[in-house]
Amino acid sequence: MASWKTICRVDDIPVQGARRVARAQGPAVALFRTADDHVFALLDHCPHKGGPLSQGIVFGHSVACPLHNWTIGLDDGQARAPDQGCAVRFTVQVEDGQVSLDADELSTLATRMAAA
Numbered sequence: 001m002a003s004w005k006t007i008c009r010v011d012d013i014p015v016q017g018a019r020r021v022a023r024a025q026g027p028a029v030a031l032f033r034t035a036d037d038h039v040f041a042l043l044d045h046c047p048h049k050g051g052p053l054s055q056g057i058v059f060g061h062s063v064a065c066p067l068h069n070w071t072i073g074l075d076d077g078q079a080r081a082p083d084q085g086c087a088v089r090f091t092v093q094v095e096d097g098q099v100s101l102d103a104d105e106l107s108t109l110a111t112r113m114a115a116a
């Protein structure tokens with residue numbers, strides 16, 4: 001069973017924006033909030049050349065990377081064609097307006113990559 005780490009409230013994430021969550025090891029995680037109030041989490045590291053996705057433009061359920069404008073799906077981390085690649089995805093739980101991330105994923109996923 002997952003153990004959840006409480007991060008913030010949904011309201012702490014700007015609508016159509018993002019919030020960075022630093023980790024002890026590896027790149028930060030970017031929490032995204034869409035216009036319809038869904039929350040998604042991806043590694044703050046674009047699959048192209050590592051751009052900070054948290055600084056991209058959120059539209060629909062996607063984010064446009066600020067460096068070279070690749071479109072990354074927030075739900076699956078996949079780059080949209082013709083681009084190819086996948087951002088590391090983290091599981092999000094939202095309960096009573098509180099956003100939590102899976103503690104095991106936070107401490108294990110992509111921790112060997114250099115932090116940005």
Ligand code: FES
Binds near residue numbers: 051
């Ligand atoms: S680093 Fe994201 S599109 Fe190039």
